[in-house]
Amino acid sequence: MHTATEHDPAARIRAAGLKVTAPRLAVLEVLSGHGHLDAETVFERVRGELPTTSLQAVYGVLAALSGAGLLRRIEPAGSPALYESRIGDNHHHLVCTKCHTVADVDCVVGEPPCLEPSDAGGFSIHTAEVTFWGLCADCRSVPAA
Amino acid sequence: MHTATEHDPAARIRAAGLKVTAPRLAVLEVLSGHGHLDAETVFERVRGELPTTSLQAVYGVLAALSGAGLLRRIEPAGSPALYESRIGDNHHHLVCTKCHTVADVDCVVGEPPCLEPSDAGGFSIHTAEVTFWGLCADCRSVPAA
């Protein structure tokens, strides 16, 4: 029913035509949760268990894995690029205008492009990216501080 | 019926509580069309008629005017910040994945936030930003060049 590819990080990397290396496994591990992390943060966490890893290696790994579709990269205005492991569904994001925290929102519509523009102006659209901007619960409870 | 504010750039700047200066008028003039221009391009065009203007001044003007709501700033992933004069309607954008050209799309829904997330996760949303990604007509007609 399930192939090993679905759960085993090494198999997923290999299936993407990439070599399986310690930094790549470490990056996938760091991003296996539900966070939205920037390259610097991934680097710090990877360093914890793989101290010889360089920041450039992390940039390379993030580019390779997101290029291969194993990670998703988002770039909200005002934040550095963020990476997440939730892929394959075309979900969207909530960004706090004050603290820049990012949360996921399920896409109510479905398959990408989950929305169609009224007039595509000659473009052939393949994705609709939706970013909701607002105040997160924490920032709302601290009005002027 | 109409106040002068609606059409006169100087009046609009003043109404926003800002001082009316030559660089500000020049930036508004440069952006009065329907383009999506980055700071560097605005700077080059402003220089044409106001040669003493510095790039930093342009950054300052763009920040002041977009902060005041007289310009809209967008930041598509992979492009520098772009500025446009179409404001007040919550329209969206089409971005070419190849050449990064940007086109406007009318919002089919209406007032911002034109979309509501299914679960706002504690956020109080005020805007939904939609970016459609695809190939523009020009890039589509040049498949592999």
Place this chain on the structure above:
DNA sequence: CGAGTTGTTTTGAATGACTCAAATCAACGG
């Protein structure tokens, strides 16, 4: 309408996030 106050612009430097390139090194196919 002329001086002051305050906000703007100039000039110059610095920063953050990321990319490029050469050399070393390691994964995997044979």
Place this chain on the structure above:
DNA sequence: CCGTTGATTTGAGTCATTCAAAACAACTCG
């Protein structure tokens, strides 16, 4: 286990943008 090819390290460079101090110019008020 060796070689090829792709990854990582090391080190430098780039781009877009911001910061800061000093010079300057709009608008306010007398």
